[in-house]
Structures are given as C-alpha cells and as structure tokens.
Amino acid sequence: MFGAVYRRLPSLLMARRNLGRTKVRSILAALGIVIGVIAIASLGMFGLTLRYQITQSLGDIGNQVLVTPGEDSDAITERDLREIEAAAGPEARVVPSKTRITTVRYGRSGSREPSAVGEQRTIQGIENPGLIYTAAEGEIPEPYRSGALIGPDLAEQQDLEPGDAISINGSSTRIVGVLAAGDGFGFASPSNEIILPNREFQSRGYSQVLVSTRSSTAANETAVALRSRLNGRQERVSVQDFSSVAENIGRTFQALNAFLIGIGSISLLVAGVSILNVMLMSTVERREEIGVMRAVGFQKRDVLKIMLSEAVLLGLLGGLVGIAFSLVAGMAINEFIVGDALLAFRPSNFLYIGLAFSFGVGTSLLSGLYPAWKAANERPVEALRS
Amino acid sequence: MAVIETRNVVKRYETGGETLTALKGIDFAVEPGEFVSIMGPSGSGKTTLLNLLGLLDDPSEGEVLLDGEDVTGLSDREQTRARKRTIGFVFQHFYLIATLTAKENVEIPALFDRDPTLEGRSVDLLERMGLGDRLDHRPDELSGGQKQRVAIARSLINEPRVVLADEPTGNLDRETGRQILEEFVAVTERDVAVVAVTHDELVNEYVDRTVNLVDGYMGEDAPTSTGSAGEHGAASDADGAVAPSGAGERDAEPDGTFEGVESRRDDSGGDR
Numbered sequence: 323m324f325g326a327v328y329r330r331l332p333s334l335l336m337a338r339r340n341l342g343r344t345k346v347r348s349i350l351a352a353l354g355i356v357i358g359v360i361a362i363a364s365l366g367m368f369g370l371t372l373r374y375q376i377t378q379s380l381g382d383i384g385n386q387v388l389v390t391p392g393e394d395s396d397a398i399t400e401r402d403l404r405e406i407e408a409a410a411g412p413e414a415r416v417v418p419s420k421t422r423i424t425t426v427r428y429g430r431s432g433s434r435e436p437s438a439v440g441e442q443r444t445i446q447g448i449e450n451p452g453l454i455y456t457a458a459e460g461e462i463p464e465p466y467r468s469g470a471l472i473g474p475d476l477a478e479q480q481d482l483e484p485g486d487a488i489s490i491n492g493s494s495t496r497i498v499g500v501l502a503a504g505d506g507f508g509f510a511s512p513s514n515e516i517i518l519p520n521r522e523f524q525s526r527g528y529s530q531v532l533v534s535t536r537s538s539t540a541a542n543e544t545a546v547a548l549r550s551r552l553n554g555r556q557e558r559v560s561v562q563d564f565s566s567v568a569e570n571i572g573r574t575f576q577a578l579n580a581f582l583i584g585i586g587s588i589s590l591l592v593a594g595v596s597i598l599n600v601m602l603m604s605t606v607e608r609r610e611e612i613g614v615m616r617a618v619g620f621q622k623r624d625v626l627k628i629m630l631s632e633a634v635l636l637g638l639l640g641g642l643v644g645i646a647f648s649l650v651a652g653m654a655i656n657e658f659i660v661g662d663a664l665l666a667f668r669p670s671n672f673l674y675i676g677l678a679f680s681f682g683v684g685t686s687l688l689s690g691l692y693p694a695w696k697a698a699n700e701r702p703v704e705a706l707r708s
Numbered sequence: 709m710a711v712i713e714t715r716n717v718v719k720r721y722e723t724g725g726e727t728l729t730a731l732k733g734i735d736f737a738v739e740p741g742e743f744v745s746i747m748g749p750s751g752s753g754k755t756t757l758l759n760l761l762g763l764l765d766d767p768s769e770g771e772v773l774l775d776g777e778d779v780t781g782l783s784d785r786e787q788t789r790a791r792k793r794t795i796g797f798v799f800q801h802f803y804l805i806a807t808l809t810a811k812e813n814v815e816i817p818a819l820f821d822r823d824p825t826l827e828g829r830s831v832d833l834l835e836r837m838g839l840g841d842r843l844d845h846r847p848d849e850l851s852g853g854q855k856q857r858v859a860i861a862r863s864l865i866n867e868p869r870v871v872l873a874d875e876p877t878g879n880l881d882r883e884t885g886r887q888i889l890e891e892f893v894a895v896t897e898r899d900v901a902v903v904a905v906t907h908d909e910l911v912n913e914y915v916d917r918t919v920n921l922v923d924g925y926m927g928e929d930a931p932t933s934t935g936s937a938g939e940h941g942a943a944s945d946a947d948g949a950v951a952p953s954g955a956g957e958r959d960a961e962p963d964g965t966f967e968g969v970e971s972r973r974d975d976s977g978g979d980r
Contacts, residue, residue, distance in 0.1 A: 330822075336808075611805055616788070618817040619818075622785075703765045
C-alpha cells in the first residue's frame with residue numbers, strides 16, 4: 323500500500339526515510355507539536371465544557387424575569403403590577419417586593435434576645451414568598467402575615483434558627499423559617515436575604531417584581547412582551563431576563579476560551595521553533611546530498627517539496643498523536659466537570675480538535691519554509707565542494 | 709559534433725577583495741563516446757572546469773555549448789533541465805543517499821518523472837554493473853566499488869550524452885579502480901562520452917586522451933602514457949577520427965604556458 327503512495331509521491335518517500343534516519347530527533351520535534359495540539363485542543367474543550375456546564379445550570383433557573391423601575395420611574399406602581407401580571411399570563415408567578423435599608427440586630431447564639439450591635443442591611447418585603455422560595459427549616463407561613471424569613475448563609479453566619487429573634491429597625495421579630503439554598507444563579511437567590519411580610523412596609527409601590535415562568539423560552543417571551551407593553555414613550559420599567567445574562571456569561575467564556583487557546587498557541591510556537599531548528603540542522607547535515615540531487619537534475623522546487631514534506635510529515639505525526647491524547651484529555655475533562663465522558667465527542671469539541679490539528683500542521687509547514695528555501699537555494703557547487 | 713564544448717572560458721572568483729582566476733581561457737570539446745581525462749595538480753582549475761561542463765556553475769567569460777547549443781546564461785531552471793537530460797555525474801565520495809536502497813539511489817535523478825519504466829531501467833543498469841543481487845541494499849551495506857558502480861548506474865539512468873566523473877577512483881583501491889574504469893569504458897562503447905577529472909595515473913591507461921590543466925591553462929600534447937587495456941583498441945581507433953583538431957591552434961597561443969600534453973592511446977599494450 324505504501325509502495326503505491328510513495329510511487330505517486332516520491333517526495334514523501336524521501337521525507338519519511340530522512341525522518342527515519344534521525345528518529346529520536348524527529349520524534350522530539352513531533353513531540354513539540356503533540357504538546358501544542360493537546361494544549362490547544364484540551365484547553366479549548368475545557369473552556370467549552372465549563373461553558374456547557376454553566377449553561378446547563380442556567381437552564382434550570384433561567385425562567386425568571388426581573389422587573390425594576392425604569393429610568394423615568396421611582397417605583398413600580400400597583401397599575402404597573404397589574405399590567406405585568408396581565409403580560410405574564412395566568413401560568414406565571416408574579417412576586418412583587420419592596421426593599422428598605424435598615425438596622426438589623428441578631429440574637430447571640432443560644433440567646434432568645436437580639437444583640438446590642440446592629441448592622442445596615444437591605445430587607446425585602448414580599449407578600450407571597452412561598453411562590454419562589456422554599457423553607458429548609460421552619461416554614462413559610464401561608465398567608466404570610468408575620469415573622470421573618472432569612473437566607474441560609476445568613477442563618478449559618480449568625481447561627482440563627484427558627485424561633486430566634488432578630489431586631490429590625492428596633493422592633494423584635496421572630497424568625498419563622500430559613501430558606502433553602504438556590505442554585506446560586508438567578509434573581510431570587512436567597513443566600514443572605516431577610517424577608518418580612520409586605521405589610522410591614524409603608525412605602526407605596528414596589529422596588530422590583532420577579533416573574534417566574536414555566537421555561538426560559540417563556541421567560542424570554544414575557545420579557546419582550548413586558549418591554550413593549552410598559553415602555554412606550556417613557557421607560558417605566560427595566561426588564562432583565564437571563565438571555566442577556568447568558569449572553570454576558572457566553573461572552574466571558576468566549577474571552578476565557580480565547581485566552582486559553584492563546585496559551586496553547588504559545589506551546590505550538592515553541593514547537594515551531596524546535597522544528598525550524600531540526601530542519602535547519604538537517605539541511606546543514608544533508609548539504610552534500612541536496613547538492614547531489616540538484617546536480618543530477620532536481621529542480622529547486624523538488625528540493626523544496628522534499629523538505630516541506632518532511633516538515634508536514636512531522637506536523638501530521640504530531641497532530642495525529644496530539645488528537646488521540648486530546649480526546650482522552652477531553653473525556654477526562656467532561657467526566658470531571660459534567661460527569662459524562664462521552665460528551666467529549668460533542669461536535670463543537672471537534673471544532674477545537676480540528677483547529678488544534680490544523681494549527682499544528684500549519685506551524686510545521688511554516689517552520690519548514692525557511693530551511694526548505696535555504697536548502698533549495700544552496701548552489702550545488704558550494705554544497706559539493708569537499 | 710561535440711557533445712560538450714567550452715569556448716575561451718574564463719572563470720574568476722572573488723575572494724576577500726582579491727580576484728582569483730581559476731580558468732584562463734579554456735577551449736575544450738568532447739565527442740560522443742570519447743573517454744577523456746583531465747589531469748592537473750591541485751588548484752589547477754580541474755574541478756572548476758568540471759563544474760562549468762556540468763552546468764553547475766557559470767563561466768565569467770566565454771561560452772559552454774551542450775550539443776552545439778549555448779547554455780551559458782540560462783536560468784537555473786533551464787540549466788537543471790539541460791543537466792538532467794544530457795549529463796550524468798559520478799563523484800569521488802559516491803554521494804549516495806544513505807536512506808535509500810541501491811535501486812532507489814539509481815532512480816533518484818528520475819524520481820519525480822512518474823515514469824513507469826523507471827524501475828525496469830534501474831534494475832537493468834544495476835545488473836549491467838553486476839549488482840543484480842544488491843538491489844535492495846543500503847549504501848552502508850555495499851563496498852566502495854559497489855557504491856561507485858551504483859553511482860555510475862545513477863549517472864546513466866536518464867540516458868545522458870556525457871558522464872562527468874570527479875576523481876572516480878580517488879576513494880578506491882587500485883584493483884577496484886580498474887574495475888570502475890572498465891565500467892566507464894563500457895559506457896563509452898554505448899556512445900556516451902566520459903570526462904574524468906583525476907590525479908590517478910591509472911585512469912590514463914583507459915582513456916582515449918588526456919588533457920592537462922596547469923594554472924588555469926589547458927594543454928594537449930604528445931602522449932605521455934603508454935599503457936592501455938587491450939579491448940579498448942577499437943574504441944580508440946574510432947575516436948581518432950573525431951578527436952578535436954584544436955591542438956594546433958592552441959599550440960599557436962602566444963603565452964606559451966602549455967605544460968600539459970594530450971596523450972592519445974594508440975597502442976594495444978595490455979597491462980593486466
């Protein structure tokens with residue numbers, strides 16, 4: 323089989339034999355390409371897998387739309403709220419909330435009374451927190467008329483549990499429930515919240531309205547509907563949904579990926595220099611041989627072809643081995659991050675593998691250009707002067 | 709018509725601001741089937757002349773004719789093509805490619821031609837050289853004489869008109885040298901001219917004529933060598949008819965620096 327290939331491509335035969343002559347050196351040069359290809363491919367796949375994992379998590383909670391007062395408004399009025407409810411449709415849960423910054427004092431561990439030292443915190447007033455939160459300890463009363471709900475992180479920090487008292491703006495309130503931790507993303511992250519019943523707040527209008535829909539697609543549609551319905555000439559509300567956040571995250575990861583691939587490319591650059599070095603040594607060593615080939619009728623471009631074939635052969639060898647290792651690395655990354663090794667075979671991963679491979683071969687070709695040019699342009703008379 | 713010819717060729721080298729004139733006006737011609745040796749001390753310009761004949765270098769003045777066609781000033785590409793078509797090379801150090809087998813080495817000059825008859829021709833040539841059982845041997849598995857025979861086969865693969873040999877026996881012992889020279893004589897019998905640059909007096913036992921090169925001048929004079937292999941008599945008789953007639957003209961040159969002689973083999977005295 324190889325015989326036929328070599329008969330058609332004699333430069334490949336010459337190149338392969340020449341590489342075989344200095345095996346260790348050729349392998350080391352190809353190793354540089356292997357490392358470069360692995361670096362690019364696996365760093366690219368790593369970034370991609372991270373992004374995939376984040377998008378998966380976002381998918382769970384990307385069904386929320388946050389409405390806050392727009393530029394031309396101080397608060398969301400009852401009228402706005404009714405329009406939001408109308409736009410969101412009957413299946414969506416609409417949770418308006420008020421916020422206030424006030425002094426909060428916590429009870430010391432074991433004590434049932436709040437401590438003397440207070441801190442400034444934002445507290446939320448929500449009428450029906452049960453729509454978006456669940457309680458990890460205690461309960462969310464239904465209907466919610468008294469008592470405070472606190473986030474899990476705050477409860478841990480301050481060593482609080484249901485039944486303890488906290489003082490909010492001077493009046494002592496019992497904690498009725500500790501909220502369950504959310505996924506870490508989304509507008510309704512409970513971690514450090516303090517929630518009171520809505521009626522504890524005197525202010526008119528709401529500081530934000532959270533709309534929770536069935537799916538992220540529905541969330542997106544709701545966001546679009548809200549923008550067109552409420553924001554006519556005036557920007558009464560500002561609508562945030564996860565499509566923009568996801569976009570931001572996507573951009574961040576794209577930048578991260580570019581950075582990782584940049585790092586990988588440096589290793590390929592080094593590999594390129596090592597191939598350049600090997601090829602230059604090879605042209606010096608084979609000066610006479612190349613001189614003879616020129617003397618017996620090889621054109622410059624024939625010599626060029628042979629030398630470039632060598633460089634490309636090194637690149638192909640390194641690239642193929644690199645791909646094999648990259649796939650293994652990709653499986654390990656996917657197993658580790660997403661828990662499914664087979665996800666390494668996603669098409670977008672092959673994009674990176676292909677990119678790394680062509681970078682590897684391209685680097686070899688570029689590194690081979692100068693030595694090949696040098697070999698081809700050596701005058702046979704000079705080369706054969708012994 | 710001469711297969712290869714130089715007319716008043718001058719070659720100068722610039723070295724460190726000094727100009728060295730290696731060849732000072734050489735007129736030289738080789739007829740088809742002729743075996744000519746170029747002798748001379750080191751630095752006499754032998755190799756320079758061979759390089760000019762082989763189109764490996766351009767003369768500073770004068771012209772080089774290949775089959776009557778002026779090939780000076782051709783592009784590298786055209787010179788390479790002419791070289792491939794007309795000229796075969798044999799070197800003192802053989803210069804076989806170490807990674808290739810004997811057969812592949814012979815095929816080298818035609819490697820890029822995609823010629824289906826190539827393999828057959830290379831095998832034929834190697835068999836002619838008595839290397840039919842060494843086809844797939846690498847150069848390091850061959851003796852010096854075998855290597856040089858592979859090199860001769862390589863020089864013949866493109867069916868050249870002239871073979872240029874640079875010290876072809878220089879790296880061989882006397883007996884092997886004789887065998888190689890026999891091969892050259894066999895080559896000339898197929899109407900291919902052989903020009904050998906050499907120090908080796910042994911060569912002169914086989915050649916049709918010897919030209920001497922001293923200090924960049926060429927002289928062709930009376931015979932100095934007596935020995936010759938018997939079986940070459942016929943070839944040398946034929947050569948006599950086409951031998952260059954330039955000797956007389958050169959004798960008339962005013963500088964009178966000819967120290968060389970042309971030796972013509974005219975006896976059949978065997979020396980083996």
